Amino acid sequence: MGVFITKRLLAIIPIFLLAILLTFIMVKASPVDPAEAYFAATNTHPTAQALEDKRQEMGLNKPIFLQYVDTVKRVVQLDFGDSYMTKRPVTEEMRERLPITFQLGMLSILLTFLISVPLGFYTALHKNGIVDHGTRFLAFIGASMPAFLVGYLLVVFFSVKLDLLPIEGVGTWQHLVLPTFTLALPFIVQYTRMLRANMLEHLDEPAVLFARTRGLTERVIMVKYVLRMAIGPVITGLGINLGTLMTGMVIVEVVFSIPGFGRYFIDAIFSRDMPVIQGYVLLAAILYLLCNLVVDLIQMYIDPRIVKKGVR
Structure with a gap:
């Protein structure tokens, strides 16, 4: 039983990283500039320098790979950034x-x-x-x-x-x-x-x-x-x-x-609030993975034969 549970937990890790990658690609493929969306959410008309400073602050000038690594680090810490609309951490809004x-x-x-x-x-x-x-x-x-x-x-x-x-x-x-x-x-x-x-x-x-x-x-x-x-x-x-x-x-x-x-x-x-959108998608992925793990455990209790099949 312990081997079965361990395999299920380990299988979550690559799927979770893939979910982060797909969400990251979705945000990057969007025609919306996060810096412009940040100011648009509050009906602010920024200068070109203000947009460049905001991109620098958001890390948008870094190489794509480093941006993905930063995203993974923040998500693991349940840090989805601040909402453009409320200027509050998305994690607090979630709670x-x-x-x-x-x-x-x-x-x-x-x-x-x-x-x-x-x-x-x-x-x-x-x-x-x-x-x-x-x-x-x-x-x-x-x-x-x-x-x-x-x-x-x-x-x-x-x-x-x-x-x-x-x-x-x-x-x-x-x-x-x-x-x-x-x-x-x-x-x-x-x-x-x-x-x-x-x-x-x-x-x-x-x-x-x-x-x-x-x-x-x-x-x-x-x-x-x-x-x-x-x-x-x-x-x-x-x-x-x-x-x-x-x-x-x-x-x-x-x-x-x-x-x-x-x-x-x-x-x-x-309102094109990208941190909230990204947080929702990743949270949905996390809940989906956890619920499927719980389903596997319930199935294991109902039908113990699943354990024998799962450890092969």
Whole structure:
């Protein structure tokens, strides 16, 4: 087990360096001059000398390789520079806004599991039943509707028509209901159908057939054997789809006026705030790598055979 975890941790390092390199190339390939963007963010009209001094201060006159090395050093220290708009360190801005985004993301993941796992289990037990056909219809609707449209429809129905939930902001649990459901809905329909299909596929596994010969009840077999084998791809898929969750978070925070890091990122794009944009992309990469590591550990606990495969 220790070898498996060590290999996973070591595999993160080159991927992380590649993420920094791609982000660095993205910034360099942008037609926006960071020095000009710095002054444009505050509606300042600098002189040519002021632009040259700012480029010198930012290290833009150094060779490209040295600029990349400096970027790696800063990122390792979680130093993404200062925001052009607020003149505050991006790391401080992250500490203030990330808890809101993190809370929203964790609630959406929790809601996805609380709904999709029981629903997928039930539809697998009652194949071609009313609930099964209903989830197919909802899966079609949920997969075809973008997050911003779902959010606006929920606002119109629950906030405007029924006046049950607040439209925007944070502060109480009522503020989290609509954005959490908006984020979770595409994952709920996706993983409900995935779990159902996986469970039906594993019904003919040798372990399941052997359990039936031992006289175990069908419900025990479905829970102890089939569900345990079928839920692995669901956990893996959720980890892989973290990028989709981050994208949806940006949209949801804008729709519901949530002062999280996603909305901060959108504001940074419009103001060409390069340190914030670079910090967001690198942070998303870090979260993606860490979540995939956690997914691997959970998979290792569910199916110990993964350890034997991973250390070969």
